[in-house]
Amino acid sequence: MIESFWATLKKELIYQCHFKTRDEARLAIFEYIEVYYNRERLHSSLLYQTPTGFELKLETQTDTSLIQRAA
Numbered sequence: 721m722i723e724s725f726w727a728t729l730k731k732e733l734i735y736q737c738h739f740k741t742r743d744e745a746r747l748a749i750f751e752y753i754e755v756y757y758n759r760e761r762l763h764s765s766l767l768y769q770t771p772t773g774f775e776l777k778l779e780t781q782t783d784t785s786l787i788q789r790a791a
Contacts, residue, residue, distance in 0.1 A: 729757075 733752045739745035759772050766774040 725757075729753075 729749070729752065733748060737748060739748065760770055762768045762770060763774075769777070
């Protein structure tokens with residue numbers, strides 16, 4: 721799984737950019753992971769949903785299940 725992540729990071733960010741400094745590269749990698757990869761990118765393991773969308777759907781389903789059990 722992590723090998724797939726590294727391959728994706730390299731293909732989608734590292735090979736597409738030229739960084740002048742390590743700090744510039746570090747910031748770009750941080751933004752890629754925290755902003756794009758974890759929030760916006762569609763993940764095949766989540767049925768091609770964003771992680772945020774998947775979590776919201778899961779929470780909604782859990783809330784609905786709890787309401788139905790209480791009724």
